[in-house]
Amino acid sequence: AQRVTQPEKLLSVFKGAPVELKCNYSYSGSPELFWYVQYSRQRLQLLLRHISRESIKGFTADLNKGETSFHLKKPFAQEEDSAMYYCALTRVSGGSNYKLTFGKGTLLTVNP
Amino acid sequence: DVKVTQSSRYLVKRTGEKVFLECVQDMDHENMFWYRQDPGLGLRLIYFSYDVKMKEKGDIPEGYSVSREKKERFSLILESASTNQTSMYLCASSFLGEDEKLFFGSGTQLSVL
16 A cells, blocks of 8 residues: 655744655555645645656755655745645556545745 | 636535535546545545546545546535535546646535534
8 A cells, every 4th residue: 555654744944944844655666756735725736746856946856765755855945835735646657547645744834 | 727616615514415516627637536635634535537437436435426427527425414524625637647747626615514
């Protein structure tokens, strides 16, 4: 069974400080990992995926298969980063359909 | 721009009522999903569908059913609403083979009294 763990329900940092939202997963096969974000009064939306190796809004995330982790990082947090963040996992699909499994979420608050 | 529309933003129902939550998407997505979102529990998948008239159970299907008579519409049905079904319900859709790129609706906050 696949499982996603976000150990922190709440994370509070000051503006300009580095931020790291932790995500650990358990899955025996080859996973694909994602971060979704929900800003206040907005829809949940895809932030980034590990296969893209991209930086979105200054955030990056590296898949560490040895530690089964996919932590989300940003060197300098901004107030507009305050949101609920969900880590999610799916199998490598190869064209097949597999559902996403979400973690329980971390509420990030960036204080001025 | 993809639009996933949920018919109601807020609903208040009584215990035992039959409740229908409607979701419509306008991007010809094959996949549609219903999640519930609860503080401290995250998103939990209730049901999903990969095609018209096709449905599969998610992680917490008990007390729910779904209907997909048309590709663009996916309905969640609470056969007999109970107080523990008070929650935020999120509908999502995606293209076949792109299950990870979900487009979400705004959500329906259901209160069962």
